[in-house]
Structures are given as C-alpha cells and as structure tokens.
Amino acid sequence: MSVMLLLIGCSLTVAIGFLVAFVWNTKQGQFDDMHTPSVRMLFEDETKENDN
Amino acid sequence: MGKIISENNTVCYHCGEECRGERIHFHEKDFCCVGCKSVFEILEQNELCTYYSITRSPGVSQQLPRVGSYYDFLDDASVADKLIHFKDGDIFHVKFRIPGMHCSSCIWLLENLHKINTGIQSSRVTFMEKELQVVYNSEETSLKDIVILLKKIGYEPNLSLDDLQAKQQKKESRSQIYKIGIAGFCFGNIMMLSFPDYFAGGHFLNDGMLNHVFNYVSLSLSLPVFFYCAQEFFVSSWQHIKQKRINIDVPIALAILITFCVSIYLIVFEHKLGFLDSMSGIVFFMLLGRFFQNKGYHYLSFQRSYASYLPISVNKWIAGKEVNIPLTAAAIGDQIVIRNNEVIPADALLMNDSAWFDYSFVTGESNWVEKHKNEIIYAGAMLKSSLVNLTISKSPSQSYITQLWNSRLYNKYDANTFFTAERMNLWFSAIVLFLGFAACMYWVGHGEYSVGLKSLITVWIVACPCALLLSTTFTNGNMLTILAGNGMFIKNAAVLEKLRDADTLVFDKTGTLTHSHQSEIDFIGRELKANECEAIFAVANVSIHPLSRRIAKFIDGNVAMDVTDFVSQDGKGISGRANGLHVQLGSQQWLGITTLFSNSFTRVFVAIDKEVAGYFEIRNQYRESIFPLLKSLRNQYDTHLLSGDNDAEKLHLADMFSSTDNLRFHCLPEDKTAYIKSLQSQNHTVVMIGDGLNDANAFEQSDAGIAVIEQDQNYLPACDVILKANRIHRLQKLLQFVGSTNTILYVAFVVSLLYNIIGLSFAMRGLLTPVVAAILMPVSTISIVGISFILSRYFAWKYTLSV
Numbered sequence: 001m002s003v004m005l006l007l008i009g010c011s012l013t014v015a016i017g018f019l020v021a022f023v024w025n026t027k028q029g030q031f032d033d034m035h036t037p038s039v040r041m042l043f044e045d046e047t048k049e050n051d052n
Numbered sequence: 053m054g055k056i057i058s059e060n061n062t063v064c065y066h067c068g069e070e071c072r073g074e075r076i077h078f079h080e081k082d083f084c085c086v087g088c089k090s091v092f093e094i095l096e097q098n099e100l101c102t103y104y105s106i107t108r109s110p111g112v113s114q115q116l117p118r119v120g121s122y123y124d125f126l127d128d129a130s131v132a133d134k135l136i137h138f139k140d141g142d143i144f145h146v147k148f149r150i151p152g153m154h155c156s157s158c159i160w161l162l163e164n165l166h167k168i169n170t171g172i173q174s175s176r177v178t179f180m181e182k183e184l185q186v187v188y189n190s191e192e193t194s195l196k197d198i199v200i201l202l203k204k205i206g207y208e209p210n211l212s213l214d215d216l217q218a219k220q221q222k223k224e225s226r227s228q229i230y231k232i233g234i235a236g237f238c239f240g241n242i243m244m245l246s247f248p249d250y251f252a253g254g255h256f257l258n259d260g261m262l263n264h265v266f267n268y269v270s271l272s273l274s275l276p277v278f279f280y281c282a283q284e285f286f287v288s289s290w291q292h293i294k295q296k297r298i299n300i301d302v303p304i305a306l307a308i309l310i311t312f313c314v315s316i317y318l319i320v321f322e323h324k325l326g327f328l329d330s331m332s333g334i335v336f337f338m339l340l341g342r343f344f345q346n347k348g349y350h351y352l353s354f355q356r357s358y359a360s361y362l363p364i365s366v367n368k369w370i371a372g373k374e375v376n377i378p379l380t381a382a383a384i385g386d387q388i389v390i391r392n393n394e395v396i397p398a399d400a401l402l403m404n405d406s407a408w409f410d411y412s413f414v415t416g417e418s419n420w421v422e423k424h425k426n427e428i429i430y431a432g433a434m435l436k437s438s439l440v441n442l443t444i445s446k447s448p449s450q451s452y453i454t455q456l457w458n459s460r461l462y463n464k465y466d467a468n469t470f471f472t473a474e475r476m477n478l479w480f481s482a483i484v485l486f487l488g489f490a491a492c493m494y495w496v497g498h499g500e501y502s503v504g505l506k507s508l509i510t511v512w513i514v515a516c517p518c519a520l521l522l523s524t525t526f527t528n529g530n531m532l533t534i535l536a537g538n539g540m541f542i543k544n545a546a547v548l549e550k551l552r553d554a555d556t557l558v559f560d561k562t563g564t565l566t567h568s569h570q571s572e573i574d575f576i577g578r579e580l581k582a583n584e585c586e587a588i589f590a591v592a593n594v595s596i597h598p599l600s601r602r603i604a605k606f607i608d609g610n611v612a613m614d615v616t617d618f619v620s621q622d623g624k625g626i627s628g629r630a631n632g633l634h635v636q637l638g639s640q641q642w643l644g645i646t647t648l649f650s651n652s653f654t655r656v657f658v659a660i661d662k663e664v665a666g667y668f669e670i671r672n673q674y675r676e677s678i679f680p681l682l683k684s685l686r687n688q689y690d691t692h693l694l695s696g697d698n699d700a701e702k703l704h705l706a707d708m709f710s711s712t713d714n715l716r717f718h719c720l721p722e723d724k725t726a727y728i729k730s731l732q733s734q735n736h737t738v739v740m741i742g743d744g745l746n747d748a749n750a751f752e753q754s755d756a757g758i759a760v761i762e763q764d765q766n767y768l769p770a771c772d773v774i775l776k777a778n779r780i781h782r783l784q785k786l787l788q789f790v791g792s793t794n795t796i797l798y799v800a801f802v803v804s805l806l807y808n809i810i811g812l813s814f815a816m817r818g819l820l821t822p823v824v825a826a827i828l829m830p831v832s833t834i835s836i837v838g839i840s841f842i843l844s845r846y847f848a849w850k851y852t853l854s855v
Contacts, residue, residue, distance in 0.1 A: 004262055005262070005265060008266075011244075012269070019234065022233050026230060027226075031226070031229050035180050036179040036180075039159050043163075
C-alpha cells in the first residue's frame with residue numbers, strides 16, 4: 001500500500017507545479033486583460049499577406 | 053422648404069452614420085464629413101485599410117464639434133514625466149486612456165501605430181480598460197507627436213488633470229485572483245484525498261499510517277486556505293466586532309473558524325477525517341461569488357473630479373506670443389486665449405466686447421448666454437463665439453465649479469449599510485445558533501454528552517449562511533452583467549438595492565430629457581423659394597448670434613454669397629441684402645407682428661423685402677420616445693422635474709409628470725439638492741436622473757444618481773449609475789428588471805433553506821459525517837448558482853432586455 005504514498009507525492013508535485021505556473025502567470029499579468037488577446041489572435045499577419 | 057440636400061440611405065464608410073446634409077465622395081466611398089474622410093486618407097496612405105475589413109464602419113464620427121486641442125504643453129518635461137510611466141534610455145513607455153475605442157478594428161489599428169509613425173516601437177491595447185500602452189523611441193518621435201497622431205486617426209486620448217496625478221492600482225484585483233486560484237487548488241486536492249475515506253466510512257483500508265498521511269496532507273493543504281484566502285472574512289468581521297457591530301462576514305468567519313478547529317481536533321486526536329474539504333470549498337465559492345459581483349467596469353470611472361472636465365492646458369499670452377502651458381501652471385492675472393467650443397478653465401474676466409457662452413453643463417440652462425466686457429465667466433462654460441481673450445481672476449482650484457464640487461456631502465454607502473439579504477442572513481444565523489443549542493440541550497438532557505457536543509458543532513458547520521450569501525453575490529453579479537449589456541452600468545451591488553427600493557424619480561431636463569447637442573428647428577409660414585432660402589442663409593451666416601448660427605446650419609446653403617447692408621441690432625435682429633433680396637431676421641416686436649403666440653418656444657421671424665414670410669421655431673429636441681416613458685413611469689413612481697432652465701416648456705411637460713407641482717424651473721444646483729432632501733425627509737427613496745455637473749450634488753444627495761451620457765462624452769459627474777443616452781427610453785424596463793432581484797433572492801433562499809433542513813436534520817441527530825457535508829455543500833452551491841443564473845436570464849427575457 002505504500003505505493004499510494006508515492007502516487008500521492010507525485011500527484012501533489014504535479015498539482016503544485018501547476019499552481020506555481022498559475023501564480024507566475026498571474027504575476028506576469030496574464031489575467032489583467034481578459035478580452036483583448038482573444039481578439040488579437042484573430043488578426044491576420046499583414047506582412048505575410050503582402051508577400052503572397 | 054426642407055433640407056436642401058438630403059440623400060437617405062447613404063452611410064459613411066468610416067463611421068457608419070447616415071450622411072446628412074453634405075456628402076463627400078472620395079475613392080468611390082461616401083463620407084459624412086471631412087473628418088471621417090481625412091482619417092480614411094491617413095489610413096489609406098499607410099496601407100492600413102484592413103481596419104475597415106474587420107468591422108464594418110468602425111470609425112468614430114468626426115461630425116460633432118471637436119474642441120481644437122493644443123498639445124505644445126506635452127513638450128514640457130515636467131508634464132511629460134507625469135504621463136510617461138517607464139523610461140529605459142531613449143525608450144519611453146506611456147499609457148493613454150482612449151474613450152473612443154469600441155471594437156476589434158480599433159484594437160487592430162491602435163496596435164499597428166508603428167506603421168504610421170516609425171518612432172513607435174509597439175503599442176498594446178487593454179480593451180476592457182480602454183487603455184493604450186505605447187513604447188516609443190524618444191529620439192525619433194515625441195509624446196506630442198503620438199498624441200497628435202491619435203487625434204488625427206480619431207482616437208483622441210483623454211488627457212486630464214486627473215491623469216497628471218499618477219495612480220496605479222492593479223495589485224488588488226490580482227490578489228483576488230491569487231486567492232481564488234489557491235483556494236480552488238486546495239479545495240480540489242483535499243476533496244481528492246478525502247474521497248477514499250468517504251467510501252470506506254472513515255477507516256480507509258484499515259491502514260492507520262496511510263490514513264494519517266492523507267489527513268495530515270489535507271490539513272497542510274487547508275492552511276493556506278485558512279490563513280491566506282479566508283483572510284478578508286476574518287479581517288472585516290474583526291473590524292466590525294471591535295466597533296461593536298455585526299456584518300455579514302461575522303457568521304461566515306465564525307463558521308470557517310469552527311469548521312477548521314473541529315477538523316484539527318478530529319484529525320489530531322480522533323484520527324478521523326475532518327470537514328476541511330467543505331471549509332475550503334466554501335471559501336473558494338464565496339471568493340468566486342465576490343469576484344463575479346465586483347468585477348468592475350474599470351474604464352468607467354464613477355468618481356471623477358472637476359479636474360477631468362477642465363482642459364488640461366491653456367493658451368497664454370506671453371510677450372505677445374501664444375504659448376501653450378499646462379493648466380496647473382496658470383496663475384491669477386494671466387491673459388489667456390479661448391477658441392470656439394473650448395471650455396473655460398478658470399473663473400476669468402472677459403476682455404472682448406461680447407461673446408456667447410454655453411453654461412448648460414454647469415447650470416443646466418439650455419440657452420446660450422451673452423457676456424460683455426469685464427464680466428466674470430465661470431469655469432466650465434463653453435465658448436460659443438470666435439476667439440476671445442480672458443484674464444484669469446481665480447486660480448482653477450478655487451473656481452465656482454470647484455466649489456460645487458467641494459460641497460460634497462457624505463459617503464453614501466458606508467460599510468455598515470445593511471441590505472435585505474444581509475438582514476435575512478443574520479436572522480438565519482441567529483436561528484441556526486439557537487437550533488444548535490437546542491439540539492445540544494436535548495442530547496445533554498438525555499445524558500448523551502458527546503452526541504450533544506457533536507450536534508452543536510455540526511449544526512453550525514452545516515448551516516453556514518454561505519448558500520444565501522452566494523445567492524446574493526451571484527445574483528448581483530448576473531444583474532450587473534445583464535444591465536451592462538443593456539447600456540446601464542452600476543457602480544456596485546449596493547446601488548441595486550437602492551434602485552429596487554426607489555419610489556420617486558427626479559429628472560433633470562437639459563441633456564437628460566433633451567438631446568445635448570441637437571435642437572429641433574422648423575420653418576412655419578409660406579413656402580420659401582430656393583433663392584429666398586439662400587438669401588436667408590447668407591444673412592444668418594454673417595451673424596455670430598447662436599440663433600442665427602442654428603438657422604444657418606438648418607438651411608445649410610452656399611457660403612460664397614455676398615451680403616450687403618448688413619445691420620445687427622442688439623436684442624432685436626439682423627438684416628441684410630443678399631441674392632437681390634432684403635432679409636430681416638428677428639423678434640416679433642421688431643418686425644411689428646401683432647399675432648399672439650404662446651411663449652413656449654423660441655421663435656425667429658423672417659421678413660423678405662419687408663413682407664413677413666413666417667418664422668423659425670426652435671425647440672429643445674426631446675430624446676426619442678421620452679414622453680411615453682415619462683407617462684408610464686408616472687404610474688409606478690412619483691415623478692419630478694428639476695430644471696436649471698427657464699419654464700418655457702412648462703405647459704408642454706406638465707402632463708408628463710405626476711403633478712404640476714412636481715415641476716421646478718430655474719433651479720440652482722443647491723435648489724436641486726434641497727428639493728431632494730425634502731423628498732427624502734418624507735421617507736421617499738429618491739433616484740435622480742441627470743447629466744451635467746449641475747446635477748453632481750443632486751446625485752450625491754439622492755439615494756441613487758443615474759447619469760445619462762452621450763456616446764462620445766468622456767466626462768461624467770460623480771454618480772452611482774451610468775446610463776447610455778440611447779437607452780434612456782428603456783429606463784422603466786431596466787428598473788423593473790432590477791426590481792426582480794428580490795424574487796430571485798427569495799427563490800434561492802427557499803432552495804437553500806431546503807438544503808439546510810436536510811443538513812440540519814442530520815446534524816441535530818448527531819449524524820452529520822464529513823461525507824454528508826461534502827455532498828450537500830457543492831450540490832447546494834451549484835444549484836443556487838444555477839437558479840440565480842437561469843432566473844436572472846428569464847427576467848431579462850421577460851422585460852425584453854438583451855442577454
């Protein structure tokens with residue numbers, strides 16, 4: 001049954017990894033603007049269009 | 053007679069507005085005005101026409117009179133320093149607030165500024181905040197150039213004195229996100245660790261060691277929830293208890309505290325699973341609810357000071373030269389220059405012989421006022437004549453307008469205001485406490501001491517008032533979102549409650565019931581021939597009198613015509629000869645007309661070759677379907693009108709309001725405040741609906757102040773609710789919708805009561821196990837959130853609001 005301890009340890013490590021990523025992203029300002037990026041990603045890349 | 057040129061169905065390629073009057077045809081596209089066309093030209097030259105393919109006609113209309121702006125003061129290093137928030141060698145970062153930003157095309161264009169000005173390295177939009185951050189190389193371009201470029205493409209940044217006083221507060225909303233994230237993380241993991249125990253009934257696989265590990269891991273995961281995420285509940289309830297008061301956070305903090313302590317006891321001494329999953333779940337959902345309720349509309353600032361209305365800079369005469377200086381540097385005795393449509397920045401003396409001013413924003417008068425040499429012009433007035441010189445007589449911070457502002461009353465909603473839901477909540481908590489004791493007594497009476505203690509504690513745990521609180525926060529959040537989608541922006545949830553209780557509506561007239569930019573004008577009399585129209589236009593166009601200007605604008609003829617023998621007689625009228633015709637425009641008495649007219653409208657009479665042809669009637673133009681709105685609101689509320697204007701339209705308006713006595717004209721801002729105060733002293737809950745600065749104090753005095761704003765207006769008096777002017781005719785539906793909040797809350801309350809009865813029935817028998825709590829808590833939470841979501845949308849549909 002002690003394999004459970006290992007599994008719990010693994011799952012918590014992974015989960016904490018995600019938590020750290022979340023905190024880091026928030027610090028980078030990822031949640032400051034929830035709207036603009038969704039619009040921005042749909043813009044076509046102008047330069048490519050001209051090259052074609 | 054009629055419009056000289058009127059082509060319907062032609063829509064401006066740039067801004068999408070119907071082209072009225074003159075239409076500009078350029079590159080096979082139609083434009084409504086020169087402004088729109090020149091924006092198009094700039095974009096075309098820079099190959100930025102993608103702008104027009106993302107959204108149809110995305111531009112901002114350039115038709116309204118724009119104030120000429122001078123940005124020389126931006127070259128002043130001390131001013132620029134306040135706007136620039138980061139410097140790295142030659143690379144400067146600057147943030148602008150751009151009220152005109154409204155669609156994806158705007159984002160696209162504003163983020164491609166570097167294609168127009170190569171000195172700009174990058175520009176990024178934060179749409180929800182209507183902010184633009186520009187990174188530029190100060191060697192290649194300047195702050196002034198960027199501002200001018202933005203203005204040229206129709207996105208004039210809102211620079212006001214307020215912005216010169218730096219403010220940054222992003223931290224707060226971020227800490228809220230941290231808390232939610234961490235609480236959610238801990239909740240999920242504790243839940244997962246508790247799962248095996250739920251099924252094994254408390255003794256997971258009979259393995260003591262494993263059980264310990266699981267419980268202690270759960271305990272350590274709950275620590276950040278208890279000490280960090282739930283902090284705000286403890287802090288706020290402690291602050292209230294210290295002041296010997298109670299608020300909604302007190303029972304919640306109590307429930308969290310009890311759950312946590314009991315769980316520690318169970319884990320450490322009885323080696324059993326605690327209620328930690330329920331506790332962190334509660335904290336998580338409650339934080340989520342508050343976040344949803346408080347997600348603000350950052351770009352709408354409800355608290356603006358007078359400073360954001362006054363111009364940021366002023367042109368001053370220094371040694372015979374006009375120099376642009378920041379307003380903060382202006383001093384008493386300075387000679388300044390003001391042009392048409394500019395706002396007077398400080399109380400000042402007029403140096404010219406005479407000029408016209410629009411005081412509507414300060415006093416509510418709809419008619420322009422003529423001022424003569426050496427008269428005082430109050431700050432906030434808008435010049436309606438050509439260039440004038442003024443001498444500043446009071447510093448901007450001591451002007452009349454500022455005093456209006458500083459006589460603010462009190463903080464309307466202090467933290468101790470109780471609202472219906474909160475009162476219900478406290479009652480509920482009290483009953484639960486009582487039930488807990490009753491159950492405990494019962495068991496103690498039967499000699500079952502441990503069951504008694506257990507039931508006491510578990511009753512408090514299970515009947516935590518959270519479900520009800522959640523229903524309030526989520527319902528308010530839903531309401532605010534739906535209302536915002538319908539053009540009504542509410543400062544905070546407390547205002548909803550006030551709107552719901554309102555029984556008296558007080559309206560302002562100018563700018564609220566009427567359009568602020570438009571007035572209706574008609575010609576009544578005999579048919580005018582085309583050449584006569586042109587002659588009238590030519591004569592009217594010479595005069596600077598505001599009425600002549602409106603008539604000229606109405607006819608909209610050919611500017612090139614010569615006028616001879618032009619005479620202007622003060623207070624009487626004007627006359628002149630054009631197109632071979634002698635034209636007189638003026639008052640009834642001056643033209644010797646004896647017919648009696650009611651004095652409800654302003655009239656300008658016309659005589660051609662000494663023969664009276666008719667008159668122009670100039671009316672305030674009321675907003676579309678404002679009268680049906682007033683008439684139906686009258687049935688539901690006591691409606692009043694407070695106008696700073698004259699009583700010319702009293703008769704017209706009398707039957708739109710509850711009673712003729714409810715109409716007041718010639719109101720000073722102080723009168724409005726006093727009137728509302730007297731209504732409130734008769735126990736009415738008063739909602740004030742207005743627009744201008746003259747309503748600012750009335751907003752403050754009233755229980756809820758609704759500011760009606762035009763699309764392009766970037767200045768607002770302090771208020772509680774912002775209503776888009778084109779939605780004012782929906783006011784009744786919006787208020788009815790707000791009123792439905794109570795129904796939703798009651799339904800949610802009944803449902804949460806059902807869950808509580810189930811939970812209590814377990815708890816009072818001493819049978820509440822962590823499993824039962826762990827099932828009840830999320831189920832009740834989810835059903836309440838669902839009910840609030842579905843019902844709020846149902847009511848929105850019922851009152852024909854868009855969702």
